[in-house]
Amino acid sequence: MYGVIFDFLRSYVIERHGGRATWDALLAEAGIGYKVYFPVAQYPDEEIVNLASTAARMLKVPLPAVLEDFGDFVGPSLVTYYEMFVRPEWRTFEVLENASNKIHDAIHRHNPRRNPPELRATRQGEHRMLLTYHSERRLCFVAKGIVKGLSKKYGEDIEVRETQCMHYGAERCHFEILRRSPVGYGMD
Structure with a gap:
């Protein structure tokens, strides 16, 4: 999984779930500690699953709900991040x-x-x-x-x-x- 997804996850946690302290607590609880994810580097899929599972546990929310909410957050960010591949006239179906x-x-x-x-x-x-x-x-x-x-x-x-x-x-x-x-x- 590309680091950009981990960076989006960091933004999601910070913006929707309590700020930088929550992100740091999530990394610690997941057993990762302090870590910077580089957008084009690849990281093990298990690491994103571990972070998402840990977030669900910490938030006391079912994992599917956390993943869907993350997707809702990241959809617009993906279009912005990869705007060079998306035509301005496109909408949801075209994307x-x-x-x-x-x-x-x-x-x-x-x-x-x-x-x-x-x-x-x-x-x-x-x-x-x-x-x-x-x-x-x-x-x-x-x-x-x-x-x-x-x-x-x-x-x-x-x-x-x-x-x-x-x-x-x-x-x-x-x-x-x-x-x-x-x-x-x-x-x-």
Whole structure:
């Protein structure tokens, strides 16, 4: 996992859960101690899972809720961080359609150890999209949160329903994403 995600996690903890002291306490509780994460360096996946699990325990909140909230926080930050790969006219659906085949490919092109999640977005009309997620990391809760965060960034009213989940035996996670139409228009 790239260090940029750890840096986003640090920002998330600081902004939504009590400041720098909470981040330092999280690192200590997770057995990591003081650490600086460099954005393009890679760190073990287990380390982010350890931090997220420890955060859930410290906050007394279920891990899926923490991961989804983190995704909601990080979605807009990812678009800003990787703005050179995102067209200004894009909104949630366009970002999702281009995440795997254009954005991930451009980011990971020169890294032989790359392991981005597989995302497949298929439009089912102007207001409906199916999103398939697959990753050995099994962080579908983060993916769901990212969709919600993107919708907030773009001022869209979007509902995300997970219809299949790897945590319940499915090979891939499937999300149905419904964008509510503007007032006066029906959904297709």
